Amino acid sequence: MGTQGHMLECELRPGKQHCQSGTTAFVARSVETLQTLGLGGKCLLRLDSGNAAADNFDAFGDHYFIVKRNPRRECPEQMLALARRVGDKQDSREGKNVYTGFFDHFHPGDDQNRPCVPVAFEVIERTIDIDGQKLLVPKLEVNTWWTNLSCRAKTVLDLYHGHGPSEQYHSELKSDLDVERLPSGRLCANKIILLCAMVAFNLLRGLGQEVIKRWACPAENQHPALANQNGSQKYRLLRGSIGPPRRTN
16 A cells, blocks of 8 residues: 555465455455545556456545556457547657556446446557567557546556555565464464554564655754664664664674
């Protein structure tokens, strides 16, 4: 959550469970938790294509969202023709045509009883590969996202790709907190352990932010334990190490 990588909700699931199973209730619970935090304005929710079910849209409430669409049986050639007609061509290398824009006629879940939701698209046509080889048949790549943002399509794409740093933050749950392999053979016990790890993870994220704030202050205002840290120790604190800094002679 946010630009600091805090975790708001965490749920441990069996490996055989489909990613969409129980997701609508999970999203609704997360949105309710967001409201209890008393944050000003709206939040942006990002979901992958496995969670593009129409039921999830009911749980978003008034918040902004970006949901990767599943292309299903859509014809890439038809999407390219439509993108050429309504999209904007972006600057790119020779032999690569990139079109971005919005489609306004799609219904979530192909349910005609639901209102249309804008779809941001990126359609890429490659006639020459990256090595300079001309292609007999152009290679097409179509990426689309459900969204209620009113910004440019290129901004929607950048915001969605921003989920990468969030995944890097959450990888520290496995590395720094060492909970990659949960200890119990019972799922219910591991769920409790994971929730406790989430609390510890958020505490370490807050500690890292506090350390950054202290570094931004003049050295005379810093705590003595932080004023004489070398580079490797500072990096360890930023990564969320739970151990105290070593003393230096």
